[in-house]
Amino acid sequence: xxxxxxxxxxxxxxxxxxxxxxxxxxxxxxxxxxxxxxxxxxxxxxxxxxxxxxxxxxxxxxxxxxxxxxxxxxxxxxxxxxxxxxxxxxxxxxxxxxxxxxxxxxxxxxxxxxxxxxxxxxxxxxxxxxxxxxxxxxxxxxxxxxxxxxxxxxxxxxxxxxxxxxxxxxxxxxxxxxxxxxxxxxxxxxx
Numbered sequence: 011x012x013x014x015x016x017x018x019x020x021x022x023x024x025x026x027x028x029x030x031x032x033x034x035x036x037x038x039x040x041x042x043x044x045x046x047x048x049x050x051x052x053x054x055x056x057x058x059x060x061x062x063x064x065x066x067x068x069x070x071x072x073x074x075x076x077x078x079x080x081x082x083x084x085x086x087x088x089x090x091x092x093x094x095x096x097x098x099x100x101x102x103x104x105x106x107x108x109x110x111x112x113x114x115x116x117x118x119x120x121x122x123x124x125x126x127x128x129x130x131x132x133x134x135x136x137x138x139x140x141x142x143x144x145x146x147x148x149x150x151x152x153x154x155x156x157x158x159x160x161x162x163x164x165x166x167x168x169x170x171x172x173x174x175x176x177x178x179x180x181x182x183x184x185x186x187x188x189x190x191x192x193x194x195x196x197x198x199x200x201x
Contacts, residue, residue, distance in 0.1 A: 029109075032140075035116035040143025048145065049097030056092040067091055082107045095129055096136055096146045103127070133160025 037044040047053035051062025059065030067075060071091040078090035078098070084105040088098045101109060104122050112119050120137035127136045132149040134156050139146040142153055150157075162169070 029113055031113050032116045032119060035119075036140055036143045039117070039141055042143035044143050047094070048140070049093060049100065051092055051094050062092055064092065079106065081105060084108070094147060099127060099129065099136070132157060133164070 033044050033046065033048065036042075036048065045053040046055040050056055052058070052060055054060065054063070056062075056064055064075075074089050074091050078088045078093070078101065080086075081088045081101050082105055084103060086102065086105065088102040090098055090101070093101070100119070100123055103124070104112075108122060109119075112122060120141050123137045123140070125135040125137045128134065128146075129136055130145075130147050130149040132152050134142070134144070134152045136146040138156075139152060144153065145151040
């Protein structure tokens with residue numbers, strides 16, 4: 011039965027190839043090793059029989075894949091079972107037609123996608139993470155300096171309160187030690 015579903019899938023959806031142009035660009039631009047997991051559910055890409063690959067899809071998932079493959083215009087609903095949230099968001103935002111046009115110029119994907127979306131809420135826009143070769147779905151994976159600045163800004167009140175508490179603690183400890191010293195001197199003077 012699984013083989014039959016796989017064959018039917020290949021007949022109805024045609025060849026499903028990953029688009030390595032985007033992966034190659036991101037890797038060359040960033041100098042980081044990039045795998046298909048930037049946009050796909052499976053790090054090995056869409057072809058195969060593992061989870062998140064064409065050969066593992068159920069009939070319901072195949073229908074979702076077909077619907078997603080027909081999202082040629084921007085704004086159409088996209089829930090491809092072989093794409094992760096970033097991959098689905100790209101197709102939803104720019105449409106499959108524009109995405110296919112950009113294969114010849116993968117460096118333009120970030121600009122076409124825009125810098126408003128931040129799926130992992132790490133302060134670095136998804137398009138910038140594409141350019142930086144970092145995972146737009148992992149809030150701990152990004153340019154360390156940008157993550158530091160974002161976290162510093164996000165937690166500035168907490169940091170201020172910690173510094174204030176530390177200074178107050180040292181002030182109190184200093185006065186306590188000073189009081190002990192005065193008491194010890196007073197005790198020695200009496201004896």
